[in-house]
Amino acid sequence: FDVSVWEFFWPLITGAAVVVAKPDGHRDTAYLAELIERQRVSVMHFVPSMLRAFVEEPGLDRCTSLRRVVCSGEALPYDLVNRFFARLPQAKLANLYGPTEAAVDVTAWECVPRDPRGIVPIGRAVPNTQMHVLDARLQSAPVGVPGELYIGGVQVGMGYVNRPELTAERFVADPFNPGGRLYRTGDLGRWLEDGSIEYLGRIDDQVKIRGFRIELGEIQHVLSEQRGVKQAVVIAREDVPGSPRLVAYVVGDADHGVLRTALGRVLPEYMVPAAFVTMDAIPVTANGKLDRKALPAPARGGAAASGEAIQAPASDLESTLASIWAEVLRLDAVSATDNFFEVGGDSILSIQICAKARRHGILITPNQLFDYPTITELAPHARQAVATLAEQGPVTGETPLIPIQQWLLDQDLANPSQWNAAIMLEVPGRIDDLTFRRALLAVVSHHDALRLRYEQAGTGWKQRFDTPDATNLSFDTALVDHFGSVAADASIERHGTTLQTGFDLARGPVFGAVLFREREGEGARLLMAAHHLVLDGFSWRLIIEDLMLACEQIGRGESPALPAKTNSFRDWVEALTRHTRVISSSADERSWWMDEVSAAPALPVDHAGADNLESSTTVHTITLDDRATRALLHDVPGAYRAQMNDVLIAALGMALRDWVKRPALRIDMMGHGREPLGEDRDV
Structure with missing residues (x-):
């Protein structure tokens, strides 16, 4: 109108x-x-x-x-x-x-x-x-x-x-x-x-792939300029929850491998689509606009999705590794020459690859995946793993805090129970509410950390594992208008706030979910939230896998039977404690680190004592010219054998050093926390 x-x-x-x-x-x-x-x-x-x-x-x-x-x-x-x-x-x-x-x-x-x-x-x-x-x-x-x-x-x-x-x-x-x-x-x-x-x-179309915020229009523009491309659309698909990837839909006769190479010359690696789909025409709605829902899911695979020849595994070891890659990366087929990072891998998924390889008796490390990113290159460096059986029953009782937990609790937050992370999933509408509730309870029982409790005593904070029961889970359901409407967004935000403000570190729960269904239609979405003390970004993928497996089992009339447990959080805490004692026993190493930390000056501030909160931040934006941007994206990796982030951090350090006029300073950075400790542990 x-x-x-x-x-x-x-x-x-x-x-x-x-x-x-x-x-x-x-x-x-x-x-x-x-x-x-x-x-x-x-x-x-x-x-x-x-x-x-x-x-x-x-x-x-x-x-x-x-x-x-x-x-x-x-x-x-x-x-x-x-x-x-x-x-x-x-x-x-x-x-x-x-x-x-x-x-x-x-x-x-x-x-x-x-x-x-x-x-x-x-x-x-x-x-x-x-x-x-x-x-x-x-x-x-x-x-x-x-x-x-x-x-x-x-x-x-x-x-x-x-x-x-x-x-x-x-x-x-x-x-x-x-x-x-x-x-x-x-x-x-x-x-x-x-x-x-x-x-x-x-704004809703902005996507993040492997931590990088991506403008799809920029990729689309470069793709449309390539020979043999009459029309192109690039979208982010998440056909597998927790594994978003870029997919390019192309009208024309351009070769997928040629397109991938051409885009790689002018775009950063993380902006090159993981899959290409050739179509006779881009689908449109009755109003003539792009019909995103009509775009087909691509075949999942590196060489397979690009229409290139697949190199078969050359040994039983390579065949096992290919099966593991296909399972973790949700690929239909894996070529022995597929680059792990080009087919959707990242640092977090590398840990999953190594964990599943260990269960097959193969010992590889995340660092090796970075150094040897194809199966052909990786296989010669794999070793036979020693089989170990982790504790399979529910873990209960007290366990020490790890350093990052202790640090978070020492921040003396006004409401420590509310510090959490959340994730929203599109889920099959055919799965009923009771099935989701039973599946979530099975996940909470299986993953002991979701039952952790925290108490502040005279000697400080303590944590313990609670026993499995229904009080460990907050679960609610809600009906909304069609997803994407402002009314539905408001309802989701309202229920999400209730979920996230309802956590209780001492009595529980510290994990919960809300299932949203459309009043008319079959759409359904599941919002899950967990306190930062009990779950990290890597763990979300495991939780999602186990949740969907439990739903499938319950749907078949079976009792949930999740995969065998790996080493528990308590095992990890004990291993970390032993590792810390070894480091502490070395007076020279401990003294060196203490000197380094004490030598780092506090940054000068205009007004000391202000709350260090998101709401108190201000933003200063500068724009790099084309030459500097091109150097960062394309020249830096080869010149310094480092990623763009490494160079930017080094530049930040140099700028801060010149500002405070001191030779040393400290920059805190977040990691996944699953560092190899020299022990045969599956974490």
Whole structure:
């Protein structure tokens, strides 16, 4: 409806006629070309996905009356603009942007062929409109820095009828104009040097792969420029919970291996899609927009997914390793020459690989996976593992705190029970509530750390394992509107807050879940949360695996029977304690570390004693030029034999050293905590 407003009124105020196509005629490009020729149509409006189909119509050369085409509704790709001018050189092309909540269109851009910047801006604000690019604290983002788009001006709506919560969330006070209001779009954009804005996609579409925040549009643009690619879409898929990966969908005849190599030359390794899918056409909805749900899941595998030849394992050892990789990485097939990190592996998954290899009698280390990332390279360095059986029954009673737990409890937080991490999963709607509850209870019983309790005594904090029972789990269910709606998001946030504020370190629980179901439809999502003291990022993957296995077993009418336990948390604590004693027995080593720590000066601050909280942080943003960015992404790894993060940390250390005028300083960094201690332990 929104676009139809100006489509009706524009002809009336200019003395033109409106030509209405037949129902579903917009899908028939030959019919559209004939209609344009017959009715002498001079102006048309397209959604970009439909424009792409239209510019490939053979009869387009008959549309000589067409003088202007307007695009809106979704991002206008750079390659489509160039194709448009190649097929319709006599016509102009405008790119409009705007939401219904702000009277449709709020920016406009006159497109030009072959813009040297390689992008299509959404333009500048139309009259009586203010456009803002703001960060999470409603501060203006510098030129070139992404932020959320906010709209101000006379056309901003009053809000949503009978939806006060939604209105308050999306229509906010204008920090630059007392008494004014801004509409929060949920879109990402950035200022360009000429004062126009580049659209970067929806905030919801931003993804993180292996810890790196990725702009999918940048990958899409590079991919679309490759020879043999007519159209390309890149999305992040999480077909296996906890294992997101980039998938490229391509229309054309380009070889997948060639595309992977070409993208690797201009993009960082983590931005190269893990899989490529060739399609006859990119699916679109009835409105002509990209239909993400219709994009098929790719075959899971490195060489397999890229259409390359698979090199079979050369020995029983290589065959076992290939099976382990396929299981952990959720791949359909593994080539002996697949690079572990190129097919979805990371430092956390390397630990899982090593743990499963140990259960097959193969001893490898995460460091070896980094040094020898293919099965062919890794196999010669594997050793036979000594079989050990971990304690299988429930672990109960006291156990010492490990250093990081002691550190967290020593922070004297106002509400230590609330310090937790959460994860949201899409789950099969066919699994009933009772099955989820039984499966979660089985997981809590199996993973002893989810039953830890903490008490503060006169001598300090103590921790103990509670006995398995239903009080160790917080589980709730909720019905919501369709997922993705603001009302559903608000309900999820409300129930999530209740879950996360309901933990109790002394009495439990410290782990819980909320199952959300759509009122109409089969969609379901499971929100799980656990206190930081009992679960880390690596453990989430194990919890998810065991939860889904338990659900499958219960669904078949079986009692949950989870895989054999590895070494318990208490075993790890005891091993760590022994390791610490060995280090402490070396007076020289202990003295060296104490001297290093004491030599690190405190950073100078303007006002001492302020709360060190997220809410008290401020952000200062700088932008590196193209040359420096290219050096970091492409030149640094080869020149220094180090990753970009290593170089940035070194630069931070040098800058801080020059600032405090001291030769030593300390930078705290987070790790997975599963360091090899020289013992045959499976953690």
